[in-house]
């Protein structure tokens with residue numbers, strides 16, 4: 001009986017420059033802000049009244065979410081931010097140009113790193129955890145993650161914070177990242193491990209899920 005809307009942030013400067021990003025905290029471009037505003041208008045047309053917003057601890061998702069809330073005139077909503085909604089950590093690929101890496105290792109290897117479920121990207125040899133994560137423990141920031149690893153750190157957030165609110169009949173808005181949303185779609189749409197490589201989530205494209213009162217998906221709509 002409740003509705004979930006999920007949305008990937010608008011274009012970031014790293015998206016624009018074709019850079020592996022992960023947990024790097026990069027800003028939106030002007031185009032990204034415009035995408036967020038357009039997405040907000042699409043959500044506004046649905047007339048959905050949300051009970052809460054969930055986003056990551058990265059500014060590209062947070063700023064997108066605030067633009068959406070302004071567009072739908074629901075800036076008063078409670079906002080929950082979690083590292084569990086952060087983008088999949090790209091390890092040692094972080095900061096590198098995707099096309100340049102492709103030149104070195106080939107198109108097939110880059111596709112596996114970007115789209116396979118279980119392949120772990122080259123790991124960092126050490127991590128200097130950003131202080132924003134220290135409140136959750138000393139080893140929150142990973143050395144790198146496969147989509148599978150990101151899936152497993154996302155699911156407790158779904159189970160503890162999103163699903164119970166939907167089950168209570170409260171509509172929820174989630175503004176996050178390509179990989180965490182692919183992980184959530186994998187769960188909601190029962191996508192097999194081998195098929196998740198076909199799933200893409202575009203910047204600023206809201207996806208609506210309507211659930212029955214047992215949290216079965218009744219309808220999925222790309223707005």
Ligand SMILES: O=C(O)[C@H](O)COP(=O)(O)O
Pocket residue numbers: 019020021022087090114177178179
């Ligand atoms: O982290 C990144 O580089 C992007 O947000 C998503 O990248 P992908 O398309 O390689 O998953």
